[in-house]
Amino acid sequence: MSAEKKPTKTIRIQYYRSVIGHPKKHKIIVRSLGLTKLNQIVERPDHPAIRGMVAKVPHLVRILEDEPKA
Numbered sequence: 001m002s003a004e005k006k007p008t009k010t011i012r013i014q015y016y017r018s019v020i021g022h023p024k025k026h027k028i029i030v031r032s033l034g035l036t037k038l039n040q041i042v043e044r045p046d047h048p049a050i051r052g053m054v055a056k057v058p059h060l061v062r063i064l065e066d067e068p069k070a
Contacts, residue, residue: 009046011054012064014039019060026057035061 015035019027033053034042041064044050054061 010043011046011050012041012043013054014041014062014064015060016062017060022060026060029053029057030060033061 013033013035015030015033015038018038019030033044033050054063
């Protein structure tokens with residue numbers, strides 16, 4: 001028996017607004033997503049935990065939608 005791994009779905013997150021002047025919790029969330037520089041884009045697994053972190057700081061990050069391939 002082989003354990004087949006399903007390809008995990010990922011989301012692309014862009015850090016587009018600075019955390020300067022925002023609460024420390026927001027800074028921690030942005031950093032824990034792996035974002036360190038403005039306009040940086042990272043790919044993270046599409047899990048409820050990651051979605052919840054993004055939902056806490058929607059004014060600082062955005063989720064980039066993949067363009068449909070024709």
